[in-house]
Amino acid sequence: MFHKNTVRTTNAHSKEKEIMKGWAPYYDWLVKLMLGGKEAKIRKMTVDLAGVKPGDKVLEIGCGTGSLTIAAKKQAGVQGEVCGIDPLPEMLNVARRKAERAGLEITFESGSLQEIPFPDHQFDVVMISFMIFHVPSADIQRRGFAEIARVLKPGGQLLILDRSTEEQAGRSWIEKLFLNFSQPDMRTLLPMLQDAGFVDATVEQTQYKFLTTLRARIKPT
Ligand SMILES: C[S@@+](CC[C@H](N)C(=O)[O-])C[C@H]1O[C@@H](n2cnc3c(N)ncnc32)[C@H](O)[C@@H]1O
Numbered sequence: 001m002f003h004k005n006t007v008r009t010t011n012a013h014s015k016e017k018e019i020m021k022g023w024a025p026y027y028d029w030l031v032k033l034m035l036g037g038k039e040a041k042i043r044k045m046t047v048d049l050a051g052v053k054p055g056d057k058v059l060e061i062g063c064g065t066g067s068l069t070i071a072a073k074k075q076a077g078v079q080g081e082v083c084g085i086d087p088l089p090e091m092l093n094v095a096r097r098k099a100e101r102a103g104l105e106i107t108f109e110s111g112s113l114q115e116i117p118f119p120d121h122q123f124d125v126v127m128i129s130f131m132i133f134h135v136p137s138a139d140i141q142r143r144g145f146a147e148i149a150r151v152l153k154p155g156g157q158l159l160i161l162d163r164s165t166e167e168q169a170g171r172s173w174i175e176k177l178f179l180n181f182s183q184p185d186m187r188t189l190l191p192m193l194q195d196a197g198f199v200d201a202t203v204e205q206t207q208y209k210f211l212t213t214l215r216a217r218i219k220p221t
Contacts, residue, residue: 017088024090027065038208043071045206046129049213050159055079056124059151061113061144062086062131066095066106072127073104083118085111113144121153129161133183141189145196155220158198162186164205164212186214 023030032039046068052058054077060069063084073082084106086092092108099106111117113128113135126148135141148158165185186203193201193216201216 021088021090024065024088024094027091027094028067031067039067040071042208042211043068044075045208046127046159046161046213047071047075049161049206049215050125050127051157052076052080052125057081057122057153058083058125058127059116059118059123060084060127060129061111061116061148062128062134063095063108064088064091064131066092066098066108068127068129069095069106069108070099070102070104072125073099073106081107083107083109085109085117087112114140114147116147116151118151120150122151124153124156126152126156126158127161128159130163132160132162132189138192142192142195145189145192145198149196149198149218152218154218156218158193158214158216158218160186160189160214161206161211164210186212189214 035042050058050072052072052075054075056076058072058076058080060066060072060083063069063086066084069082069084073080076082084092084095085108086095087110089110092110095106095108099108109117113131132141135144152158163183165183190201190203193214197218198216199219201214203212203214205212
């Protein structure tokens with residue numbers, strides 16, 4: 001959630017990975033501070049906007065400490081199958097502990113946007129939250145969207161959530177205090193999604209001014 005700017009070099013990305021690794025034990029506290037106590041509502045809203053239904057098979061890419069993955073499992077229920085992937089073992093360890101404490105069966109695996117460790121046409125829903133602008137290049141985003149198109153079922157839904165670029169006023173006090181960042185507009189991703197075979201793509205501001213979603217689906221057969 002504390003990512004900076006547009007497309008970075010691989011070097012900068014490795015540095016960021018190192019930083020993220022160190023943040024794993026504190027990440028949930030930082031999110032709580034940044035979202036000013038609205039986190040549970042925002043996680044539920046994200047899962048609702050992704051269209052997660054009981055019994056769905058759901059994947060979160062870049063799941064970090066698993067808070068959204070856990071919210072998705074609560075919505076998908078016992079019949080649902082929910083997985084989270086992340087390249088950082090430190091994040092996955094926190095996520096696994098949280099799911100265990102909550103008594104929820106969730107698969108957390110090592111993986112990345114550009115290499116999703118699942119077979120074709122598995123998921124009803126794929127979610128990406130506060131992650132898409134962490135990847136070091138548009139090329140990797142492009143590869144990632146092709147991967148998502150591969151693992152989604154026909155008619156499957158992709159939801160991307162990230163900070164709004166336009167609404168400065170919606171920023172929390174901690175964002176204003178510590179983070180003077182900007183990021184590309186979600187709309188820059190639309191042509192890549194179209195190339196990967198997604199249809200019905202829409203970018204919308206959520207009920208929280210500082211958050212925007214991009215939703216798109218794979219054509220039903
Ligand atoms: C800011 S955290 C977001 C965590 C979580 N999705 C949330 O909503 O709180 C970004 C996460 O993306 C992961 N990440 C970075 N590059 C990635 C990539 N190429 N593929 C998948 N995950 C990646 C990081 O390890 C980190 O856990």
